[in-house]
Amino acid sequence: MDSQAVSAEQAPSTAERILDAAEDLFAEKGYSATSLGEVADRVGIRSPSLYNHFKNKEALYEAVLERLLADFSAPLSELEGGQVTNERIIFWLETIVRQHHANPNLARLLQHAALSGGPHTNALIDRLFRPMFEPRAEIEGQSISLFENTGLQPWAVMAFNNLVMSYVTMAPMYRDLLGQDPFSEEALEKQLALIKTLLKAVFEYKGS
Amino acid sequence: MDSQAVSAEQAPSTAERILDAAEDLFAEKGYSATSLGEVADRVGIRSPSLYNHFKNKEALYEAVLERLLADFSAPLSELEGGQVTNERIIFWLETIVRQHHANPNLARLLQHAALSGGPHTNALIDRLFRPMFEPRAEIEGQSISLFENTGLQPWAVMAFNNLVMSYVTMAPMYRDLLGQDPFSEEALEKQLALIKTLLKAVFEYKGS
């Protein structure tokens, strides 16, 4: 009865609460191992009621993906909106790391998709990764791809993607091994320090 | 009738063929999303026949894990059997990378366990990772942990584990993005070159 919030923030709609619960579960268990009954349980409704908000399981999954992609696509677009300098690559990578720490679900979902497939996997690849690997659209006459001058592109792109993604997807094990929260502020700083060091090493790499 | 091999190699037993099929499926889909019916289909028998060889699904999973762990535990034991020099760490990491390329299933299985849990996950952590993170047993009076002198241990350990594991678990997506086999000989060489460069960068890192 006292739950009628008068504050500035709206109480989330049922559809939003479904998306929240489904995002966590899809990220943890993957598409096929996630049951609509469990999603409904977390929201506090019965599973057939989900169909008032989403056409079916696949549509719910697609909506979860769409919401995540909207957040995570921004940084790369911004990077490509100007000259790609080493400094801006560092800044871009740092932004991405912070984003994954703030919400680890996209990385987890992507990892499930890479391992097991599932609906819309190709769309995921195209929208999240393809832009990093393809030669960039020409800007000011020059066509540069990330890390191009190191001679190890696209392996360097994969390597740094691996660093960021696997930290997130392995976090439950690391939590156990470290005895501390892998998403704490200190942990984030340590990971960033290491990644920046490695990034500089790649910038200076001229071939063995 | 002509299938009675007279050659040196024995035809694999039914139990071994079950293990092979189950390993691939568990690695692809994870524990709960793998059905015994599908395992049986691949072997060419009916699912109740599996129970002639394994007590139940969990015992089959455990047997798959055991077989994989036997292969993958060797290199670290060997590394710790002597002085831990930078050169031997490089050699050890190279061995591990080659092992994961030869059989990507352990990395995939481990990734599923990290994301979703499942039976024996704690045992997996303890046997595969704990030795890398804990201070090593004293050998010749000195107690050294890997990467200790860089000041970023255990983050460096995690980072290189991430590099190796994620390359394997993301391989299906990379196959699509690269347009070539991520487990080919050339791909392996490229990955090794990059990892060695990064490893040397960490050895020389003294703190920002």
Add this chain to the structure above:
DNA sequence: GGAAACAACTAATAGCCATTAGTATACATC
């Protein structure tokens, strides 16, 4: 050659899955 062990099969179980149909309640609009 009879006995025992082994490994395949079919049939049947209880439980969970996504999904549909039909129904009840509340709220907004005319």
Add this chain to the structure above:
DNA sequence: GATGTATACTAATGGCTATTAGTTGTTTCC
């Protein structure tokens, strides 16, 4: 106040799940 629209519910479906029981044929051993 009547009429829709939205959103919850219960009940029921057919399919898939792991697992058990019981049966049949084949191999191994004395």
